[in-house]
Every structure is written in C-alpha cells, then in structure tokens.
Amino acid sequence: MPTETNWLNPREARAWRIFVNAHKQLEARLHRLLLQDFGLTGADYEVLAVLSEHPTGRIPAQDLRDLLEWEKSRLSHQVRGMEEEGLIIREPNPADGRSAMICLLPAGRRAIQEAAPEHVANVRRHFIGLFTPAELDTFAALNERVLNHLAEEPFPGAIRS
Amino acid sequence: MPTETNWLNPREARAWRIFVNAHKQLEARLHRLLLQDFGLTGADYEVLAVLSEHPTGRIPAQDLRDLLEWEKSRLSHQVRGMEEEGLIIREPNPADGRSAMICLLPAGRRAIQEAAPEHVANVRRHFIGLFTPAELDTFAALNERVLNHLAEEPFPGAIRS
DNA sequence: CGGAAGAGGTTGAGACCTCAACCATACATC
C-alpha cells in the first residue's frame, strides 16, 4: 500500500477531465433536444428504439433489460410511466407466469418514428460528423479498452438483476 | 429537410455505442467504489476536491458553480445535504450580501484526504493506466473535438445560472 | 407430491438532478 498518492500529472488530468466532460455534455445536449422537440426522455427513446427494431414490437422484459443493461427495478418504473403515457403496454408472458412481455403500442411507434430522424441527425451533427472513418475507429478502439478492462474486473454485484 | 433518414452505418453505430457505454460504466464503477469505501457520492467528492485544492478552503458559491459547471439549484441542494453531514458550511459573503461562501470543515478535509488516494488510484487503474502518454493525448484530442463543437453551437439556455 | 431455492417482477424509500417560481440584494439610469 503506497502511503504516497500518485497524483495525476497535467497530461493525465486533462485527458481524464475531457473524457468525462465530453460525454456528459453531449448526452445532456441530446437528451435536452429530444425532450424539447418530442417530449421524450432519453430513457423513453432507448426503450422505444429497442422495441421498434423488433419486427413484432413485443419482447420479454428480461430481454429488454439485457439489451439496455438496466436494473430490473429501473425498467419496472420506466415501463409503468410509459404505460401511463400510452406508449407501450405490459402483457403476461404465456411461456412463463412470472415474466412479462413489453409491447409497443401505435402511439409509441408513432413517437419513435417522429423522433428518430432528428435524433440520428443530432448524433451525426454533434459526434459522427466530427470525425473521419479512421478516427471513428481509433476513438472506438480507445473507448473499447476502457470497457474491456471494466469487464475483466467485475464488480461484486455488478449487474444485480 | 431530408425526408429520408441517414441512419448510422455499423461502424458509426459501434463508435457511438462504445463512446456512450465506456463513460457510463466507468463513471458508475468509480462512484460505486467511492460510495462503498468512503460513504461519499461523486457529487460530494467533486465539491470537496475543489474546496480542498484552495489553500483557504473557502470560496464563493458562484466560483464553485463555475468550476463544477453546475446549476445553481443543484449546488444549493448539494450544499444543504453536505452541511447536514458536517462536511462544509455556508457563511455570508461580506463582499456581497446576496452571495455565500462555501467553507470546508475539518470533517470535510478529513473525508477528502482519506478518499482521494484510493479514488485517484482507481482512475489510474481503470483509465489512465490503459494508455500510453501518446494515446492519452490522442484520446483527449478526439474528445475535445466533441466539446469544442458543442461550445460552438450553444444551446438556448445552456448554462442557466 | 411437497418443500426449498431461485428467478422475474413490483413496490417504496431515498438520493440526485432539473426546472420554474420566488426572495433578497446589488446595480444602473434617470
């Protein structure tokens, strides 16, 4: 155990600060646009995006959670809210009495179809469009190293389903 | 206005997904370690870090907000909580009757001094240590492009102080 | 069968964060 702390030097501190801020501010901007222009939160959009990509628009709650990497209670709260708004609906899963199917309603499909073009355009404008294809790959590889390292050292209770 | 949506191709989608996930998961892990090992939230840590870097441990609330890039109501709520925990305290600012000084208390200094070494070590382990200095610079430059672009296109009501 | 263990989901409490409304003080301009 080092009693002396190995503080970040300026180069390291800069890289860390910019890494954190870039994501935070971009996410905030995109969520804000989404909410202001279409009345959808980022969470709403993610759920609708997954459901609308499925041809049937119906998937088991468990699968949805795995795709989103969400906790089960989070999905439960989120789904309750979206059900009240009439975007989706819960139905019993005939294959397993404990499970639920999450089903896209017409209003939900309409909402994602309206929002997606502008949202994708915003992602292009604020992120994709800033880089060449080669830079995108470099960027992804660097970020991926962070993800892989986290996955290698799992946390006690990492995904508490 | 394009009626046809320019969807992300696989390379673009991958870069975007990994960019979002890397930050989200790393932040979650670090905050969790901080909370579990020292009972400090990420927000607590940030406030204490800024205060403890100031020799006097006392700075005007406005300066704190600027440094953290926080909304004023957020700082107000956060400060109230930390005041109840005895980490910091609010004092009137003699230079301006509207303003407040945020002051580090001994318990707050102790808390950050205990937590900082491990937190910095965690940042090293999960982020800095994964890259060469040159890679760090590359990474920072890419992230910086995102930040700069956001700054160029300010949002209506961007930092609503 | 029948009971234990486990998985899927819900709920409620509490922390965090944003927004809008509000209060008090300072500043500007006449």
Added chain:
DNA sequence: GATGTATGGTTGAGGTCTCAACCTCTTCCG
C-alpha cells in the same frame, strides 16, 4: 435618491435511478 433590472441563492415539485424488501411463479430434488 427612486425605480427598474439583473444577479445570487433558495425552495418545492417532479422525473430519474438505486437499493432493499417483498411477492409470485418456476424448478429442482428428496
């Protein structure tokens, strides 16, 4: 100086997310 405007800060409501406790249904195994 008096009035209008801007600034610093607080408050309360509401949405988001996590955690722990709980309930139901399934599965396993004697």
